[in-house]
Amino acid sequence: MYRTLADAIADAEARGISLSQLALETEAADQGRPLEEIRDALRRALHVMNGAVARGLEGDLFSSSGLVGGDAAKLRTGPPGPLAGTAFRDVLARALAVQEVNAAMGVIVAAPTAGGAGVLPAVLTGLAAAKGIDEERVVDALATAGLIGAVVAERASLSGAEGGCQAETGAAAGMAAGAAVEMLGGTPSQVGHATALAQQGTLGLVCDPLGGLVELPCVFRNATGAAIALAAIEMALAGITFAIPADEVIDTMGEIGRSMDVRYRETAGGGLAATPTGRRLAKERLYDLKRKA
Amino acid sequence: MxxxxxxxxxxxxxxxxxxxxxxxxxxxxxxxxxxxxxxxxxxxxxxxxxxxxxxxxxxxxxxxxxxxxxxxxxxxxxxxxxxxxxxxxxxxxxxxxxxxxxxxxxxxxxxxxxxxxxxxxxxxxxxxxxxxxxxGYPVHVTGNLHTIVLVAEDVKGSVARIATILSDANVNIATLRLSRKSRGGDAFMVFEVDEQPGDAVRDAIRGLPWVKWAFRLDKVSA
The missing domain is CATH 3.30.1330.90 (D-3-phosphoglycerate dehydrogenase; domain 3)
Structure with missing residues (x-):
């Protein structure tokens, strides 16, 4: 797979093909597998994503600690806000839904990770539903998201323990923004700007889960990550460019991650996990878990 | 990659x-x-x-x-x-x-x-x-492919002998990691293979007089 987004964008534009087509061809060559087999695997992933969105929106799932759950459905059934009835609100609901399923030990696609698994399905399936986009184009978009994620994995990191939440929900936002821009008709170069615009908005984001569990704030950080992706998509499709190329924004994420104090890398030693309420909730709920066991 | x-x-x-x-x-x-x-x-x-x-x-x-x-x-x-x-x-x-x-x-x-x-x-x-x-033996197994891991005495031609057993069973070797603590000490071998060999292959490897110990581990990645 590609190590720089700039090379992938240049190759796609020179050949007059989409980034998803380029990603599928490259993966097929790398793995020595037929291209259709890669598409089939991505289609299966999409079906799991759809299942997780639907399951989470039922609203009856709770994590083992009880700290998270039931909130996705509130965006469907709760009182309206200023964005009621928009794709924006629907995307937020879907992001919460997938992450609530994850916290309740349901089946999800770790894309790129389990902790950041809500952003990509929320943005892609939410916008596809709003715009009436067919399944095959969403499968293509997943290939583009995979290409962007592979570049992030090579240049920076996709692990909260290594790079903080910017490497999980931040990377997911970059992947989702780029993939959705292609799905909605943007050029490869616009995909690059969307990725850069999303990822720049999550630079420095720490990984600070209460008790070290993928629950709080992870569930909500997937929703806000999806919101950042939507902002980037809207800007990139409007023709807005970001002066720092996506590869360099990704490198910056890696550099910030490497210099991030260990307290902010999934250890529950800092951030929200270390607040008085964070510590109290973790202690009470984890104690509860032990007592139940 | x-x-x-x-x-x-x-x-x-x-x-x-x-x-x-x-x-x-x-x-x-x-x-x-x-x-x-x-x-x-x-x-x-x-x-x-x-x-x-x-x-x-x-x-x-x-x-x-x-x-x-x-x-x-x-x-x-x-x-x-x-x-x-x-x-x-x-x-x-x-x-x-x-x-x-x-x-x-x-x-x-x-x-x-x-x-x-x-x-x-x-x-x-x-x-x-x-x-x-x-x-108690140090190994390096990722589960990305089917794996045969074994500990053998450090004898000449041991790798070739095992490779022959695998190739006779039509098993393709993807990677091989070989290490030992010292000359003449225990040799550690990890073969990653594209097809999981059957019991006969495992038993043939275990039957070699200089093989102390051998296991097959399944591919566990997606």
Missing amino acids: VSLLDIIGPVMVGPSSSHTAGACRLGLLARCLVGGTPERALLELHGSFARTGEGHGTDKALAGGLMGFRPDDERLREALDIIEREGLDYRFEKTTLDDEAHPNTVRITVERGDRKSVMVGSSLGAGRVLVTEID
């Missing part, structure tokens, strides 16, 4: 690729050492596995893996109830392994019939795992 399908995947039961999917894979590898679901197991959790394992379902994932459930199997959620129903004796303990151990490490002792083995493995993140020790 990063694969697109590693990024869009794996499909897994939540909540954590390292603490749930990776733990399940370590359980799947440990069951290979006794050729099936162990009747008894001791799971000693180290570091972050010990600290946040319960909330991440690490215990359920390890137990499910030992019973042969894959990381995307929804029965993982009920694994602790299932072991009780099946009358399996799995115990979990917190431990502190040495300082160099990866934070997500477990030592698994498995027993089935008259077979017993001890494995140390770590979950490295994103569902990737590494087995570092089997029955």
Whole structure:
């Protein structure tokens, strides 16, 4: 797979093909597998994503600690806000839904990770539903998201323990923004700007889960990550460019991650996990878990 | 090389690729050492596995893996109830392994019939795992491919002999890692192969007079 987004964008534009087509061809060559087999695997992933969105929106799932759950459905059934009835609100609901399923030990696609698994399905399936986009184009978009994620994995990191939440929900936002821009008709170069615009908005984001569990704030950080992706998509499709190329924004994420104090890398030693309420909730709920066991 | 399908995947039961999917894979590898679901197991959790394992379902994932459930199997959620129903004796303990151990490490002792083995493995993140020790011997097993791991006396031609057994069985070697502690000391070999060889191959390798010990481990990645 590609190590720089700039090379992938240049190759796609020179050949007059989409980034998803380029990603599928490259993966097929790398793995020595037929291209259709890669598409089939991505289609299966999409079906799991759809299942997780639907399951989470039922609203009856709770994590083992009880700290998270039931909130996705509130965006469907709760009182309206200023964005009621928009794709924006629907995307937020879907992001919460997938992450609530994850916290309740349901089946999800770790894309790129389990902790950041809500952003990509929320943005892609939410916008596809709003715009009436067919399944095959969403499968293509997943290939583009995979290409962007592979570049992030090579240049920076996709692990909260290594790079903080910017490497999980931040990377997911970059992947989702780029993939959705292609799905909605943007050029490869616009995909690059969307990725850069999303990822720049999550630079420095720490990984600070209460008790070290993928629950709080992870569930909500997937929703806000999806919101950042939507902002980037809207800007990139409007023709807005970001002066720092996506590869360099990704490198910056890696550099910030490497210099991030260990307290902010999934250890529950800092951030929200270390607040008085964070510590109290973790202690009470984890104690509860032990007592139940 | 990063694969697109590693990024869009794996499909897994939540909540954590390292603490749930990776733990399940370590359980799947440990069951290979006794050729099936162990009747008894001791799971000693180290570091972050010990600290946040319960909330991440690490215990359920390890137990499910030992019973042969894959990381995307929804029965993982009920694994602790299932072991009780099946009358399996799995115990979990917190431990502190040495300082160099990866934070997500477990030592698994498995027993089935008259077979017993001890494995140390770590979950490295994103569902990737590494087995570092089997029955006291240092190994390097990732579970990315079917694997044959063995300890042999340091004799000339040993690699060629094993390669011949594999090629006669039409098994293709993908990677080979060979190491030894000293000249004439034990040689450690890890063959990653594209097809899992049958019992006959394992027995032929175990039958070599200079092979002290050999195991087959299944591919556990997606």
